[in-house]
Amino acid sequence: MAMTERQVKDDATCCVGNHVHSSQAEDGEVPESARERVNRRWHEILQETRVAQTGVQILFGFLLSVAFTPLFRELGTFDRTVYVLTVILGASATGALIAPVSLHRFLAGQRMKDEVVEAAGRLMMCGMVLLALTIGCTLLLILRIVIPGPLAEALVGGVMLWFGICWYALPLHLRHRAVRRPRNDRD
Numbered sequence: 001m002a003m004t005e006r007q008v009k010d011d012a013t014c015c016v017g018n019h020v021h022s023s024q025a026e027d028g029e030v031p032e033s034a035r036e037r038v039n040r041r042w043h044e045i046l047q048e049t050r051v052a053q054t055g056v057q058i059l060f061g062f063l064l065s066v067a068f069t070p071l072f073r074e075l076g077t078f079d080r081t082v083y084v085l086t087v088i089l090g091a092s093a094t095g096a097l098i099a100p101v102s103l104h105r106f107l108a109g110q111r112m113k114d115e116v117v118e119a120a121g122r123l124m125m126c127g128m129v130l131l132a133l134t135i136g137c138t139l140l141l142i143l144r145i146v147i148p149g150p151l152a153e154a155l156v157g158g159v160m161l162w163f164g165i166c167w168y169a170l171p172l173h174l175r176h177r178a179v180r181r182p183r184n185d186r187d
Helices: 005-011 034-066 070-074 077-107 113-146 150-180
Strands: 013-016 019-022
Touching: 034 077, 034 113, 077 113, 113 150
Parallel strands: none
Antiparallel strands: 013 019
């Protein structure tokens, strides 16, 4: 079945957020086909997933071991509640960050790589939010034992603000700035 000119043009573009990027060559670069682009995006997601999975798995393993320590029995109701919430968040983060592997396994060979890449990207973002919350709750548990009083909560709030800036505000700022820049100035 022959593709119309519009279908060919649509096939040569990739939506990232609200921005459409053409696979045509710019500044002497070799053009990237739609298949090459989706494969590159998939490999980038796999690399990002490996980094995030390692962190969440180490943290989750630590959290699971805490319940078997002598100090755990001395925790009050609030701290036990925070612990349970932290373990649930850690398990949820682990599930979201490992889900791209399952998606790929179930859908490999179905000619759905674009959909797999899109879903994997969303799961990664969800997993990163859950990971940040897990780290924040873990920090709260530790600091409430080490530094009794409201200073622990203030420090956790500061760290979570820092995560928000590094993980979300900075990338969104850079993306917004890139959109405003003339196309020929972009890398």
